[in-house]
Amino acid sequence: MQLSTAYRTMLRIRLLEEKIIDCADRNEIVGFIHPYTGQEAVAVGVLAARWPDEWVVSFYRCHGHAVAAGVPLDGIVREVLGRAGGLCGGKGGSMHLADRDRYFLGASSIVGSQLPVAAGVAMAERNADAGRATVVFCGDGALGTGVSFETLTIAATLGLPLLLVCEDNGWQDHTRSDLVRHRTPAELVAGLGIGHRTVDGNDVEAVHRAAGELLARCRRDRRPQVLVAATYLRHYHAQVGGARPAEYRPAAEVAHWAARDPIDLAAARLDLSTDQRNQEHADVAREIDEVFAAAAAAGAPDPATATTNVTVTPGGLR
Ligand SMILES: Cc1ncc(C[n+]2csc(CCOP(=O)(O)OP(=O)(O)O)c2C)c(N)n1
Secondary structure, three states, X not given: OOHHHHHXXXXXXXXXXXXXXXXXHOOOXXXXXXXXXXXXXXXXXXXXXXXXXXXXXXXXXXXXXXXXXXXXXXXXXXXXXXXXXXXXXXXXXXXXXOEHHHOEEEOOXXXXXXXXXXXXXXXXXXXXXXXXXXXXXXXXXXXXXXXXXXXXXXXXXXXXXXXXXXXXXXXXXXXXXXXXXXXXXXXXXXXXXXXXXXXXXXXXXXHHHHHHHHHHHHHHHOOOXXXXXEOOOOOOOOOOOOOOHHHHOOHHHHHHHHOOOHHHHHHHHHOOOHHHXXXXXXXXXXXXXXXXXXXXXXXXXXXXXXXXXOOEEOOEXX
């Protein structure tokens, strides 16, 4: 992984998210958005380590994962804005991005529900015998669900090459994780006898190294592995008209993590000057402005597509 490329991808995610947040503030988005600002190094570091044909399963905080998986910005923005030409025809919205061409299987809004889906993919990949692993992302709160324990237990028992990436941002919606969870994610996973690493989730190179090692183990040993990435969400949990971070998080905590921003850390390691950073910022902002302008001009999906690619039952369309 080239650090300069990782830096550029993290910046694309950050500026994309900030623009989506602006749209949400103007009520231009139907449904909720869940920003990924501050956590960019996790998606970028991990997905730079996967093989391009290894499947990725995401959750509702999925825009950054999609960008890091190589999904084109145009399809993402049109989907989030509900426009024609969106990844899912403008019908899925922010929480349901999927792009099979990039092996990005999709996201789910139900906490923990992505894990058994990913385990099924990992089983299919193991049976295909091509040596590929599967990557699934979740938040630290998702490790408190029953389905996560069931999935990890089955993955260990059946020997599935599954890398679970737990993005530990210390919060679960508006609740501090340590109020509702009395073990760290790593301790929970250790109790199941599953290999794991904890890493500084704001250091994209450290994430990349750790993910590379765990993916290699998944492929070689056909065992699940867990990467716990300690990180922090800069913006709100979701656009639901709820509280903003400054209203419920300790100011010292916010300041601590602001000083450890993953994009700033990468810029410092690259020794970028202020001019170079401004230039990068301007280039990426221009790219994203163009994508949003094209999405706005695209208009709504054709109503005739409303009944295509949706679930049908013997009783008809539900
Ligand atoms: C099964 C289920 N329960 C509750 C919710 C509501 N909910 C959405 S996100 C969230 C918090 C999840 O926290 P975490 O897994 O740490 O991820 P984060 O949002 O912090 O990235 C909750 C409770 C849900 N979507 N699904």
